[in-house]
Amino acid sequence: MTGPVLLLGGTGEARSLAALLVDAGTPVVSSLAGRVTQPRLPVGQVRIGGFGGVDGLRDWIVEHRSPVLVDATHPFARTISHNAARAATLAGVPLIALRRPAWQPGPRDRWTVVDDVAAAAEVVADRGGRVLLTTGRQDVGAFAAVHTAWFLIRVVDPPTADLPPHHQILRSRGPYDLDSERTLLQDNRIDLVVTKNSGGELTRAKLTAAADLGLEVVMVRRPPTPAVDHEVTTVDEVMAVLRQILTSPRTDGT
Structure with missing residues (x-):
């Protein structure tokens, strides 16, 4: 039996994604860094605070049997994004990075x-x-x-x-x-x-x-991002990749 999807959040996209997962009956734990005094909390289970680096994040994934890690943090949350990439590799789980497109200057800018x-x-x-x-x-x-x-x-x-x-x-x-x-x-x-x-x-x-x-x-400009298994730009794309991962033989035990 697998555990919940671990969703590294703190963004509007992460809150939307948590709501979709809860509505679909998919177990999810949203993790917030705790840097804002009164954060906007997503629906579903929430944890607040750091993991203690790469090893702590890997240990959480393994202990809770999380089948997939989703990084939907802020584009400038460089440390957690790099930690997530390394921890997912060490834990042997796929990582989906939701990276919203950067702004582009127009002719009047x-x-x-x-x-x-x-x-x-x-x-x-x-x-x-x-x-x-x-x-x-x-x-x-x-x-x-x-x-x-x-x-x-x-x-x-x-x-x-x-x-x-x-x-x-x-x-x-x-x-x-x-x-x-x-x-x-x-x-x-x-x-x-x-x-x-x-x-x-x-x-x-x-x-x-x-x-x-x-x-x-x-x-x-944004800092460089680590290579990941799946990089997408919308919540709908995350849901599509999650459906593929969560219904694969790797995670359903068939």
Whole structure:
């Protein structure tokens, strides 16, 4: 007898996937990192907190007889994605990675693409002005030494790192619509938007609003991802691959 699907989550896609699995009667455990104080919980069984690295994740898979591992974490959750790839190999189970497509610039977009948050801070220090910073609370410290700009720092939970000398904290959680994003940029006289290339629709509106207003966007490109057994871009594709895996002789014992 096999155990539950282990779903590494924390994203809107992961919550949708958990709901589909529960509706289908498929046992699933959603795992959240616990970095947000009040996360949006998916339906079904949930565990919160880390596994203790690759070995801890492998041990959980083996102990609970999980037949498949699904990585539906944030595109910038580099550590857990690499740990998942290694743990799945060690545990001998297939890994499905749900990787939403990255945003692509359109003809009206003014993007400066950088490799990491540190490079984004260098661009901001050079540009100055008034900045909407939406890279997440864990990366705010990279901008602490920037004295040439004022920051509107939008986060879910308060940052714990050092903060830039000129800033305002805006605690907010998406999704965001175009009208409110345009108003936010205009009311705060924003000159520059700094964000990560998370992809998806929940926070895309700020990019459209920036393009409408002719603002520059400093875009942090995604980190490299590990090779996996199955890489898909939608929840429906995950479900299709899961059906194949869960009905194969390997997992049903026939």
